Amino acid sequence: MTVTKWPPIFAILVIQAIVFAGLSLVLPSANAIVGFAIPVFWQMCGQGVASAVITKTFKFGWGWVIGQLVAPPMVILALASGLPMWIYPTILILLVLVFWNVATNRVPLYLTNTDTSAALLKLIPKKKTVKFVDLGSGLGGTLRYLASQSAENQFYGVESAPLPFALSWCLGKFSGNHNLKFRYRDIWKEDLSEFDIVYCFLSPVPMARLFAKAQAELKPGSLFISNSFEVPDHTPNKIVTVKDGRKTELLIWKI
Numbered sequence: 001m002t003v004t005k006w007p008p009i010f011a012i013l014v015i016q017a018i019v020f021a022g023l024s025l026v027l028p029s030a031n032a033i034v035g036f037a038i039p040v041f042w043q044m045c046g047q048g049v050a051s052a053v054i055t056k057t058f059k060f061g062w063g064w065v066i067g068q069l070v071a072p073p074m075v076i077l078a079l080a081s082g083l084p085m086w087i088y089p090t091i092l093i094l095l096v097l098v099f100w101n102v103a104t105n106r107v108p109l110y111l112t113n114t115d116t117s118a119a120l121l122k123l124i125p126k127k128k129t130v131k132f133v134d135l136g137s138g139l140g141g142t143l144r145y146l147a148s149q150s151a152e153n154q155f156y157g158v159e160s161a162p163l164p165f166a167l168s169w170c171l172g173k174f175s176g177n178h179n180l181k182f183r184y185r186d187i188w189k190e191d192l193s194e195f196d197i198v199y200c201f202l203s204p205v206p207m208a209r210l211f212a213k214a215q216a217e218l219k220p221g222s223l224f225i226s227n228s229f230e231v232p233d234h235t236p237n238k239i240v241t242v243k244d245g246r247k248t249e250l251l252i253w254k255i
């Protein structure tokens with residue numbers, strides 16, 4: 001079955017819907033067996049457990065599985081809490097604006113740490129001026145750090161999640177770094193030919209396609225650097241292991 005190829009947000013909603021339909025069918029028999037009407041909260045706990053098990057069966061990551069487990073009972077708790085109804089759509093809209101690319105590209109938002117940014121700085125050649133791009137630049141922290149430490153080079157962020165882009169753009173302006181620009185754009189629409197160094201911290205999902213794009217568009221001698229995620233069937237030319245808590249690996253290919 002191709003569930004794992006669907007956009008995950010769609011797949012998890014379909015799983016919840018199928019489980020809901022299945023449990024609705026067996027609920028009358030379950031009530032008869034236990035001898036009382038099973039409270040809605042416990043029904044939703046069952047909904048969460050069944051959805052989580054099916055989601056794990058389809059090899060989704062633990063984040064999705066835990067989300068599937070806790071979401072149904074949380075909805076009941078939230079409704080019972082008496083909070084004003086506008087809060088729920090507001091939270092949902094904010095989450096969508098931040099985690100825009102989880103649903104479509106399977107890339108969540110997590111951030112490059114300072115030790116890794118410092119390791120990236122060391123990889124920038126000193127002899128010539130370079131253009132460095134962070135594909136999926138998130139809140140832009142890595143680029144603000146690099147731009148402040150390396151005034152002679154140009155730094156670009158490409159981001160399509162609305163809220164992280166807006167924040168990175170504002171923080172970039174406040175930082176006063178004139179060698180720093182953010183583009184509100186899908187990384188697949190960005191022409192990479194102008195860049196000397198491409199950095200990305202995405203997920204395993206887009207790596208093969210992104211590396212093919214980099215190979216097609218980057219100038220010979222440019223660097224393609226992936227934080228943590230390998231490119232299937234392509235061994236990196238160099239791996240830098242950062243001395244941080246998670247021993248981050250920067251995988252580096254020379255094009």
Ligand SMILES: C[S@@+](CC[C@H](N)C(=O)[O-])C[C@H]1O[C@@H](n2cnc3c(N)ncnc32)[C@H](O)[C@@H]1O
Pocket residue numbers: 100101105107108109110111112134135136137138139140141142158159160161164185186187188200201202
């Ligand atoms: C794991 S975060 C990394 C953020 C930042 N590069 C850092 O290292 O701190 C990945 C980012 O890529 C963005 N992203 C994923 N797919 C994208 C796409 N197709 N176009 C633009 N941005 C994308 C996500 O919205 C997210 O902000």
